[in-house]
Amino acid sequence: MTREETETSGEDMMIDDPKPKIENDFNVHYLRIYYGNLFPYTDIHKWLSYGHDGKHPGCDEYYFGRREFSFTLENDVYLRYKSFKNASLMEAAIKSNFPYKIDIGAVYSVDPDKRHAYAQSGTNLFTPVERELVFDIDITDYDDVRYCCSGADVCSKCWPLMTVAIKVIDTSLREDFGFKHILWVFSGRRGVHCWVCDAKARRLTNEQRSAVAEYFRVYKGNENNAKKVDLMGHSLHPFLARSYVDFLKSFFEGELQATQSIFSSKEKYEKILGMITDEDIQADLRGKWENSARSSLSEEATSLLRWEQLKKALQSKRNKALSLRTCVEEIVFTFTYPRIDLEVSKQMNHLLKAPFCVHPKTGRVCVPIDPNNCDEFDPLAVPTLSQLIEEINSGGLRMDVDDDDSDSSLLGKSIKFFRSSFLEPLLKSCKEEIESSYKTKIAKTKDSFSW
Amino acid sequence: MEVIRSQKRTVSNDVVSTPTLPLYLTAPHMEVRLEEFELFAIDRLRVLKGVSDGLARARNPNEMDDLVETLWKEHMRLSNVSEMINKDIISHFVLRLVYCRSDELKKWFLSMETALFRHRFRLKKIEEQRAIVGEFGLPYKAVIGAELESLKERLGLVARSHGQISSDVENIYYKVPFEEVPDLVASRRVLLQKGFAFVAGTQLVSLVVTQFRSHLSKALILTNRKWTTTIREREKDRLTPIVEALSTSYLGPDYSQSNEYADISLKDIDQVSKSSFPLCMRHLFEKLREDHHLKHGGRMQLGLFLKGVGLKLDDALAFWREEFTKKVGSERFDKEYAYAIRHNYGKEGKRTDYTPYACSKIIISAPGAGDHHGCPYRHFSEDNLKAALSRMGLSSRGMEDVMDKVRNRHYQLACTLTFEAVYGTSCDTGINHPNQYFEESQKILKSKTPAAPV
Numbered sequence: 001m002t003r004e005e006t007e008t009s010g011e012d013m014m015i016d017d018p019k020p021k022i023e024n025d026f027n028v029h030y031l032r033i034y035y036g037n038l039f040p041y042t043d044i045h046k047w048l049s050y051g052h053d054g055k056h057p058g059c060d061e062y063y064f065g066r067r068e069f070s071f072t073l074e075n076d077v078y079l080r081y082k083s084f085k086n087a088s089l090m091e092a093a094i095k096s097n098f099p100y101k102i103d104i105g106a107v108y109s110v111d112p113d114k115r116h117a118y119a120q121s122g123t124n125l126f127t128p129v130e131r132e133l134v135f136d137i138d139i140t141d142y143d144d145v146r147y148c149c150s151g152a153d154v155c156s157k158c159w160p161l162m163t164v165a166i167k168v169i170d171t172s173l174r175e176d177f178g179f180k181h182i183l184w185v186f187s188g189r190r191g192v193h194c195w196v197c198d199a200k201a202r203r204l205t206n207e208q209r210s211a212v213a214e215y216f217r218v219y220k221g222n223e224n225n226a227k228k229v230d231l232m233g234h235s236l237h238p239f240l241a242r243s244y245v246d247f248l249k250s251f252f253e254g255e256l257q258a259t260q261s262i263f264s265s266k267e268k269y270e271k272i273l274g275m276i277t278d279e280d281i282q283a284d285l286r287g288k289w290e291n292s293a294r295s296s297l298s299e300e301a302t303s304l305l306r307w308e309q310l311k312k313a314l315q316s317k318r319n320k321a322l323s324l325r326t327c328v329e330e331i332v333f334t335f336t337y338p339r340i341d342l343e344v345s346k347q348m349n350h351l352l353k354a355p356f357c358v359h360p361k362t363g364r365v366c367v368p369i370d371p372n373n374c375d376e377f378d379p380l381a382v383p384t385l386s387q388l389i390e391e392i393n394s395g396g397l398r399m400d401v402d403d404d405d406s407d408s409s410l411l412g413k414s415i416k417f418f419r420s421s422f423l424e425p426l427l428k429s430c431k432e433e434i435e436s437s438y439k440t441k442i443a444k445t446k447d448s449f450s451w
Numbered sequence: 452m453e454v455i456r457s458q459k460r461t462v463s464n465d466v467v468s469t470p471t472l473p474l475y476l477t478a479p480h481m482e483v484r485l486e487e488f489e490l491f492a493i494d495r496l497r498v499l500k501g502v503s504d505g506l507a508r509a510r511n512p513n514e515m516d517d518l519v520e521t522l523w524k525e526h527m528r529l530s531n532v533s534e535m536i537n538k539d540i541i542s543h544f545v546l547r548l549v550y551c552r553s554d555e556l557k558k559w560f561l562s563m564e565t566a567l568f569r570h571r572f573r574l575k576k577i578e579e580q581r582a583i584v585g586e587f588g589l590p591y592k593a594v595i596g597a598e599l600e601s602l603k604e605r606l607g608l609v610a611r612s613h614g615q616i617s618s619d620v621e622n623i624y625y626k627v628p629f630e631e632v633p634d635l636v637a638s639r640r641v642l643l644q645k646g647f648a649f650v651a652g653t654q655l656v657s658l659v660v661t662q663f664r665s666h667l668s669k670a671l672i673l674t675n676r677k678w679t680t681t682i683r684e685r686e687k688d689r690l691t692p693i694v695e696a697l698s699t700s701y702l703g704p705d706y707s708q709s710n711e712y713a714d715i716s717l718k719d720i721d722q723v724s725k726s727s728f729p730l731c732m733r734h735l736f737e738k739l740r741e742d743h744h745l746k747h748g749g750r751m752q753l754g755l756f757l758k759g760v761g762l763k764l765d766d767a768l769a770f771w772r773e774e775f776t777k778k779v780g781s782e783r784f785d786k787e788y789a790y791a792i793r794h795n796y797g798k799e800g801k802r803t804d805y806t807p808y809a810c811s812k813i814i815i816s817a818p819g820a821g822d823h824h825g826c827p828y829r830h831f832s833e834d835n836l837k838a839a840l841s842r843m844g845l846s847s848r849g850m851e852d853v854m855d856k857v858r859n860r861h862y863q864l865a866c867t868l869t870f871e872a873v874y875g876t877s878c879d880t881g882i883n884h885p886n887q888y889f890e891e892s893q894k895i896l897k898s899k900t901p902a903a904p905v
Contacts, residue, residue, distance in 0.1 A: 076786045141820050177629060178646025200646070204630060211633030215643075220819065228820075233612040237639045238605040240612075339820065343747075 026363040028074060030385045031098050038388060039094070039356055040415050045087035047423055048104070050197075051430030058438025066129070068105030068112040070351055071097055080105075080351075081112040100360050103351035106131035107202075128348035133179075133201040133209060135216075136344040136352065137165050138191035145335045147260050147268065152361070154190040154379055157259035162192050163374045164251050165338035168243045169194065169216065170371040176239055177212065181426040183418075184369040186382060188359025192369060193352060197426055199433055206347050213345040215239070218337050229275075229334045231326040243337070244329060252332045253307065261299040262335065263306035266290070272310070275331055277323045281313045355418070358385050367414040370421065383410040472571055472579070473536065474586055475543050476666065483541050489693050492549065494526040495542035496697065499563040506566060507811035507883070509829065509860050512573070519570035548682070548690075549697045551675040561671065565664045572656050580655050587662045591625040594649060599624065602642060606649060609642045623652040632657045717766050727892035729866060729885045730827045730839060731813060732756050738823045743777040748816065748824040750788075752808055754795050759807035759886040764796045809884045810863050828853075828862040845872050 045064065046053075052063040065085040071093075072078050079097075084090035094102065106128035110118055115126040139158060143150045148157040166184055173179045173196060181197040204212075218240070219228050236244065256262065263269045269289060273282045289306060297305065314327050344350055357366045363384040369377050391410055483491075501522040505515050527542075529535045543564070550560035572580060594602065606624065629648040635641045635657045641648040650658060683691050715723050724736045735753040739745050745753065750771075757767060771792055775784045793799045810826065818825040827836055836857065840850050849872040856865035867882045874895045882888050 076782070078786075144820070175645070176643035178644075200630075208630045208633050211629075211637040214637035215639055220817070233614050235608045235611040237612045238608050238642060239639065241608065342819070 026358065026360050026385055028098065030363075030389050031100070031358065033389055033392065034358060034385055035094055035098055037392065038411055040418070041087055041091045041094075043415065043418060043423060044354065044356065045090060046427065047197075050199075050202075051427055051434050056431070056434055056438070058434045058441070062111075063107065065111050066109070067107045068351070069354075070103040070105065071099035072101040072103075073097060073099055081115060083112040102354040102357050104354045105351040106348045130202040131348040133196035133204055133212065134345060134350070134352050135169060135194040135196075135213075136187070136191065136341045137162060137169075137194075137338060138187070138341060140190065141339040141341070144271075145260075145262075147262070152190060156378070156380065159379055160251070160255050160259065161336065162379075163377065164247055164336055165340075166192060166194075166369065166371050166374045167247050168338050169340070171246070172216070172239055172243070175242075176215075181422065181429065182371070183355070183422050184371050184374070185355045186364070186367050186369055186377070186379060187353065188357070188364050188366045188382075189362045190379075193355075193366075195352075195355075199430075209348070210342075210346040213340065213342045216338065216340055217342065218333055219339050229330045229337070231330050231333065232322075233326075234322070236326070236329065240329075240333075244332065248332050248336045252336050253304070256335060257303045257307070258300050260335075261303045263289070263303040264299040269306065272331060275334065276310075276314070276327055278317060278321065281317060281324075285310060285313055356414075365411065365414070367411075368418050368422065370417060383414075471532070471536065472568075472575060472583060473540050473543070474583070474663065474666075475540065475670075478544055479540050481537065481541070485689070487538075487541065488545055488690065489697070491538050491542040492545040492697055494538070495546055497526045498522045499546075499560075499567065502563050502566050502570075503559075503811065506562075507814060507863065509814060509862070512570075515566070516570050516573050519567060520574055523571070545694075546697075547671060547674050548678060549694050551671045551678055557668075557671050557675075561664065561668055564667060565660060568663050569656055569660045572659060577652060580659075581652075584655055584659055587659060589658060589662065591627050591650075591658070594624045594626050598626075602644070602649060605642050609640065610651075613640060624649045625652075625655075625658075626650075627658065631661060633661065715761050717762075717770055720762075720770065726896060727889050729882070729888040730843065730869060731825070732885055732889075733843070734827055734839065735823050739774050743774045744779070746822050746824075748818060748822050750791065751795070752813060752816075752824040754792060755805055755807040756885050756889075758796060758805075760889055764793065764798065767792055767796070807884070807886050810866070810882065813885070814862055826862050826866075828857050828865040829860075833857075840869065843869065843873060845869065 048067055049064045052059045052061065054061050062085075064087075065083055067083060068080070069082045069084070069090070070078065070080045071082060082093065084093060105112075107130040108115070109125060109127050109129050112126075118126040139146070139149075139154050139162060140151060142158070142161055146158040146161065149155050170182060170184070173182055173194075179196050179198045179201055183195040183197065185193045185195065187193055218231075220230070231240070235241070261268070262272065266289075270286075273286060276282050276285075285306075288309060292302075310331075311328055314324055318325055344352065353366060355366050355368060358364070359366065363386060364379075364382040365385070365388070367382055388410055395409075498519075501518065502515075505518045510518065527535065527538060529538055546560065546564075550556040572583065575583070602624075626647050627650050629636050629641075629643055629646055632641060632648050632650055632654075635650065635654055636643065636648060640654065641650055643649075686694075721740075724733055728736060732753055735745060735749050738749070739753065754767065754771070757770070762770065768789060771788060772781065772784050775788055779787075790799060795805050797805070813824070814826045814829055816825050818830055827839060831839065833854065837850055837854065840853060845853065849868070853865045853868045853872070856862075856868060863882055866888070867878050870878050870882055870888060870891070874892060876895060878891065
């Protein structure tokens with residue numbers, strides 16, 4: 001993150017400018033207003049308390065205070081192991097620091113800011129005790145298969161890769177792993193984060209997290225090997241088969257062809273030919289496509305036609321080699337299957353950006369994404385800091401996020417969604433768990449007194 | 452366990468009745484002769500070292516089963532069964548003492564003992580396996596009736612996705628929470644539904660291995676505590692010297708301190724990379740020069756290697772800074788990357804002086820998109836590897852020999868052959884550490900031109 005992009009003085013915004021206002025401005029002044037008025041402190045606190053609000057005798061009143069936060073400040077100063085006893089202290093700390101980024105870490109055995117009083121090994125450890133199961137999907141990991149953008153850019157042509165990733169992973173988390181309390185969040189620029197908040201998920205060990213991440217892993221490779229997806233065997237695992245049938249195949253044959261035209265140039269189709277292990281088929285298709293280079297079809301139609309030709313060529317030789325049988329699926333998976341950042345998911349102490357932060361490079365708020373409606377999500381339409389500030393200035397003077405008609409405001413919609421589809425069901429389930437484990441505990445102590 | 456000097460050894464009868472694969476859940480009550488204390492441990496260490504080699508060569512599970520069977524017969528066999536079981540148990544508990552004493556030792560021991568247990572378990576008959584599962588007290592039930600029917604088709608798909616053709620269909624499946632079988636989940640060898648994994652009878656090994664590992668891990672912590680608080684002092688004239696000697700005898704040089712051959716300076720580094728780096732490090736180095744960047748895995752692998760080669764911290768910072776600032780700017784370098792380099796040299800955080808990675812660790816790493824670390828003999832496609840080898844100067848004949856080793860998954864032998872082809876000498880010990888490659892290479896080059904820098 002270079003300095004020049006993040007520091008613009010507040011005064012610039014007042015200058016009369018005939019050009020349309022740059023909406024992606026990010027500056028400290030706006031950030032203060034955001035954290036002063038708009039950031040949903042209470043909701044975040046409720047979420048991370050997981051029902052330990054002190055209202056039930058089974059509550060652990062110190063639970064929230066053992067959660068690690070980290071702040072990244074204006075001058076790239078990084079403050080780790082921050083912790084807060086309650087919501088007001090958290091709010092006060094954020095309002096006095098105005099961090100550019102807030103990360104959420106694990107819940108530890110003791111308050112992170114008191115960790116030095118505890119040992120590094122033996123008994124009385126300072127160690128993570130609970131942490132959501134998290135995933136991070138970044139579109140730069142797809143740079144070898146998207147042709148519209150690269151690096152930090154994202155557009156309506158390549159964003160659908162994220163949409164498909166959400167669908168595949170979300171379905172699997174619910175159907176295969178049985179998780180229920182899942183929050184998907186826009187990372188602010190070019191990716192998505194996933195927070196799995198079920199109690200079982202929070203208590204997974206590093207090894208178990210690693211297992212889930214590896215279960216999702218299909219793409220194995222980098223520029224040093226030609227074939228990065230290897231689906232061996234006589235059939236696909238039901239998870240992969242379901243993903244293929246329900247999401248990947250139609251995406252590949254539909255939207256992807258329209259937006260990426262992956263066969264339309266020699267450079268593009270050579271990459272795909274390299275994934276076919278039979279040299280005769282490669283040569284055959286290459287010959288066909290080189291000769292039809294000057295056809296009058298559109299890029300999209302050309303791509304579709306060539307895909308059909310490829311499938312046909314493979315079909316005819318299916319029984320000759322095992323590797324050819326899964327070649328079609330391998331190509332589809334290479335272009336469409338989710339690529340998660342394994343390291344983020346594997347360790348409990350890995351920190352991840354908090355929802356409702358503002359991304360310093362784009363000014364966009366990290367809003368939740370509804371996995372059941374993720375086709376509708378447009379990263380380029382997410383409210384920016386400037387838009388929010390303007391809304392405050394022009395509309396009501398106070399953004400009272402507790403208003404009933406708050407979903408008319410830019411941010412209110414997101415907050416309402418966060419509450420109704422994620423927070424409320426989660427808290428209900430947490431309460432039930434606290435009550436039932438309390439009852440069990442009481443019953444046990446009763447038993448121990450029986451003669 | 453009582454260690455005695457007498458010639459006679461008394462063995463409690465309890466030991467004989469346990470199954471032939473002990474779980475080492477509790478320390479046995481028996482007396483052990485002092486000589487056996489050491490000898491049994493050494494024999495078991497030979498087995499564990501053999502297991503470690505097998506894993507480094509990425510042997511498949513069936514090959515590992517055979518290897519373990521051979522190793523066990525060779526080093527642990529005795530004339531009667533009860534003697535064998537005693538040796539098994541005694542040697543395990545002695546090695547616990549040896550390997551509980553540091554995190555690195557614990558990690559190695561845990562991995563090897565778990566692998567050993569896994570493959571010995573796989574060699575047992577199904578009835579014996581079920582009995583062992585019972586010993587751990589695991590409460591899992593078999594799936595029957597309508598539930599089984601509804602899953603049958605997908606269970607078949609799972610089996611076939613791993614090459615099992617339907618003729619050997621599993622009959623029994625256990626419904627187990629997915630957390631209990633992480634390795635089966637990771638390799639997608641089980642069907643998952645609503646948080647449960649359906650584990651086949653033949654996959655029971657995963658369940659028990661998880662239990663075994665978890666139990667041993669906790670036991671090692673307790674053993675360490677006992678060792679540091681009472682045993683080490685109490686036994687300082689008797690067992691302690693034996694215990695301390697046992698661990699160092701098996702870990703090869705770790706290259707955390709560079710020796711006289713290996714101090715390099717920044718101005719020589721490009722030349723040295725071409726003349727003495729093994730392929731894995733040469734690739735990383737070239738990519739760094741080319742892209743002015745390396746991802747985390749590459750920074751660790753190359754960075755620690757350079758430390759082992761003799762690059763001082765200040766030179767390392769200058770080196771990485773020179774490259775990275777071409778892409779990310781000097782402020783960002785200072786903020787995001789310099790810390791990690793100092794961390795590697797033990798100057799930050801918990802101040803561990805990290806040791807350069809050995810081949811075994813590099814081979815099992817998993818480079819992903821944008822990565823360049825790992826072992827090229829394992830991770831490169833054949834074409835890319837051949838191109839890289841020809842840049843190192845191998846003839847086509849030499850290359851064929853190397854590729855032959857690669858196809859048989861003898862990655863370290865492939866690297867050894869490369870070494871031999873490049874320097875024109877033989878390397879009898881074989882390459883098992885990138886810094887070893889470097890040091891041997893420097894020795895050869897310096898002996899040829901003692902004065903000039905190489």
